[in-house]
Amino acid sequence: MSEESRAGRAMGYLSHVWYCAALATEVSAQPLRRVVCQQPVVLYRTGTGDVAALEDRCGHRQAPLSRGRVAGDEIQCMYHGSIFGKDGRCIRVPNQDAAPKSASIRSYAAVERWGYVWLWRGDPAGADRDAIPALPWTANAGRRSIYFRFYVKANFQLMADNLLDDAHMDFVHRASIGSRSGMNADAPEVDVTFETSGDRVNCVRRSAGACLGKMATKWAGTSRPVIHTNTQMWEAPNTIHSVHEFKNE
Amino acid sequence: MTPETATSCHYFMNWTRDFGIENVGYPTDDDVFAEQSAVIMTEDIPMVEAQQENIVAFGAVHDAPAKQDVFIIHVHRVLVDAHRRAGHPLPPELQRVAHNGVSTLTADGAKL
Numbered sequence: 248m249s250e251e252s253r254a255g256r257a258m259g260y261l262s263h264v265w266y267c268a269a270l271a272t273e274v275s276a277q278p279l280r281r282v283v284c285q286q287p288v289v290l291y292r293t294g295t296g297d298v299a300a301l302e303d304r305c306g307h308r309q310a311p312l313s314r315g316r317v318a319g320d321e322i323q324c325m326y327h328g329s330i331f332g333k334d335g336r337c338i339r340v341p342n343q344d345a346a347p348k349s350a351s352i353r354s355y356a357a358v359e360r361w362g363y364v365w366l367w368r369g370d371p372a373g374a375d376r377d378a379i380p381a382l383p384w385t386a387n388a389g390r391r392s393i394y395f396r397f398y399v400k401a402n403f404q405l406m407a408d409n410l411l412d413d414a415h416m417d418f419v420h421r422a423s424i425g426s427r428s429g430m431n432a433d434a435p436e437v438d439v440t441f442e443t444s445g446d447r448v449n450c451v452r453r454s455a456g457a458c459l460g461k462m463a464t465k466w467a468g469t470s471r472p473v474i475h476t477n478t479q480m481w482e483a484p485n486t487i488h489s490v491h492e493f494k495n496e
Numbered sequence: 497m498t499p500e501t502a503t504s505c506h507y508f509m510n511w512t513r514d515f516g517i518e519n520v521g522y523p524t525d526d527d528v529f530a531e532q533s534a535v536i537m538t539e540d541i542p543m544v545e546a547q548q549e550n551i552v553a554f555g556a557v558h559d560a561p562a563k564q565d566v567f568i569i570h571v572h573r574v575l576v577d578a579h580r581r582a583g584h585p586l587p588p589e590l591q592r593v594a595h596n597g598v599s600t601l602t603a604d605g606a607k608l
Contacts, residue, residue, distance in 0.1 A: 397506075403499040
């Protein structure tokens with residue numbers, strides 16, 4: 248087991264799942280450093296436009312490859328000039344005939360899909376592309392999508408739990424999105440249904456008499472209380488789909 | 497949501513709408529970007545970061561699951577199972593909750 252795998256296991260990060268590593272628009276021929284599950288990774292586009300992902304370290308003296316430059320499919324460390332292929336193999340060290348095998352570094356399976364770059368932490372040979380979370384609405388001509396990336400100084404599970412937790416709407420978002428009760432701690436009951444299927448959990452919450460905040464009033468086109476239905480699907484390790492529907496009562 | 501370290505993460509979001517798709521009147525892409533950024537950066541993230549700071553400051557504290565946490569409870573159960581299947585130790589966030597009875601709550605929040 249690699250040091251990276253040991254460290255990841257110790258922290259409890261699942262290996263055989265896809266993690267979103269970047270917006271597709273962030274990745275170019277200019278190397279991008281991103282730390283995923285405590286592992287620094289360098290992402291770049293090869294000459295054919297594919298995304299490559301390697302450990303962000305040169306196997307020679309451990310300088311970050313993200314400070315290097317990309318040429319075709321390869322990336323060159325700008326400390327002493329070692330060159331690595333997209334498979335992590337060190338293919339050239341300046342001023343010597345052969346590159347040592349020991350200088351090679353880890354590569355990751357990386358796939359661009361749905362406007363994001365997804366990274367597989369396990370053995371690249373075992374990467375299951377069918378397991379990438381599906382976001383088909385991003386490719387729907389009748390819809391319009393906007394992409395965001397935020398940096399949060401908190402454990403990823405806390406942030407994910409925030410999205411799964413509808414109850415905070417009444418308090419944290421009372422002015423912007425709105426609430427069922429106007430910050431009444433005993434809000435009207437909400438119909439909630441759940442369904443767990445494999446590594447997915449679906450939840451539908453339906454609340455009548457929802458008081459919309461300033462922002463949601465504009466979305467819904469009414470300031471009167473509405474029926475608010477929030478349909479959410481969570482998918483391991485932490486992709487959350489959330490659909491909000493507002494209807495007049 | 498992608499872990500960076502034990503106390504930081506990358507939050508990727510896609511906001512898709514089926515109204516105003518001509519992008520000429522409200523909501524334009526700029527409107528949505530400004531609104532969603534404001535909500536997440538000034539309402540959600542400060543609360544969650546403050547929660548994280550408290551968890552670090554107070555150390556070994558446990559959550560007290562409530563009825564309104566049922567979706568989280570369902571999700572944590574699936575994650576606990578996934579970690580066990582993979583032979584991974586439970587991450588601190590799942591331990592902090594699991595130690596306080598998550599696994600004994602039913603879907604409607606009642607204690608078994």
